[in-house]
Amino acid sequence: xxxxxxxxxxxxxxxLLEVRDFVSSAAQQLGFxxxxxxxxxxxxxxxxxxxxxxxxxxxxNKEIRISINSTKGALEILIEDEGKSFNPMAIKPPDLKQxxxxxxxxGLGVYLMKTLMDEVEYNLKPGKKNVVRxxxxxxxxx
Amino acid sequence: xxxxxxxxREGEGVNVIELKGYLDAHxxxxxxxxxxxxxxxxxxxxxVNCKDLTxxxxxxxxxxxxxxxxxxxxxxxxxxxxxxxxxxxxxxxLGFPILYEIYKEEKEAIVRFTQPxxx
Numbered sequence: 001x002x003x004x005x006x007x008x009x010x011x012x013x014x015x016l017l018e019v020r021d022f023v024s025s026a027a028q029q030l031g032f033x034x035x036x037x038x039x040x041x042x043x044x045x046x047x048x049x050x051x052x053x054x055x056x057x058x059x060x061n062k063e064i065r066i067s068i069n070s071t072k073g074a075l076e077i078l079i080e081d082e083g084k085s086f087n088p089m090a091i092k093p094p095d096l097k098q099x100x101x102x103x104x105x106x107g108l109g110v111y112l113m114k115t116l117m118d119e120v121e122y123n124l125k126p127g128k129k130n131v132v133r134x135x136x137x138x139x140x141x142x
Numbered sequence: 143x144x145x146x147x148x149x150x151r152e153g154e155g156v157n158v159i160e161l162k163g164y165l166d167a168h169x170x171x172x173x174x175x176x177x178x179x180x181x182x183x184x185x186x187x188x189x190v191n192c193k194d195l196t197x198x199x200x201x202x203x204x205x206x207x208x209x210x211x212x213x214x215x216x217x218x219x220x221x222x223x224x225x226x227x228x229x230x231x232x233x234x235x236l237g238f239p240i241l242y243e244i245y246k247e248e249k250e251a252i253v254r255f256t257q258p259x260x261x
Binding site for chain 1: 145199
């Protein structure tokens, strides 16, 4: 069975709560546990926060589109923006101890996304369409 | 209406910050303001009680990172307490327990300002 739901928000941090509720309800409906749902929700929050900060530089009138698809034993989330892209995959996995000891705040969201999800992919077309694809296998679909 | 609240209590030489609700990129600036005010007032012994903190993202964690250096330079510390398992997991994923003291109970954290941990 394939199902898909979409939500478009303005690029404002005040909408992060709405995004989390949207993702949480979809993940729970698909049978993810509370713990797994929390991980998915946090990963999507981090992706949207990165877009608001780095792709749109806090321009509140841009849009972020979040599509959730359940298919082939997995939950797939596509997060699209039309902003300036940066290449998060170029960020090396931080040595966390060193990272924290130097009080570096950047890069933690990308690290979290990679840790929390089974797959993270980027398809970047700066100024046209950037897509972050997050994948989590369904509890019994592995 | 905000779904994030900060309550500040001042005890003997220790300032307790209680967090309630969700700490994300939207609400993190409120916590930054609170820490900045404490630093301006030269209050460097800080315990953050996370009992009612229901959610944290890296934007929230970044606030602790932004102020810990200045606080420790002034012989103070930011110690954390009363985290739910869900919130602790996020701190743990990012390696915070290596560099921050995290206690089950607020009173244990407060005591550590007068009786430092043996290392």
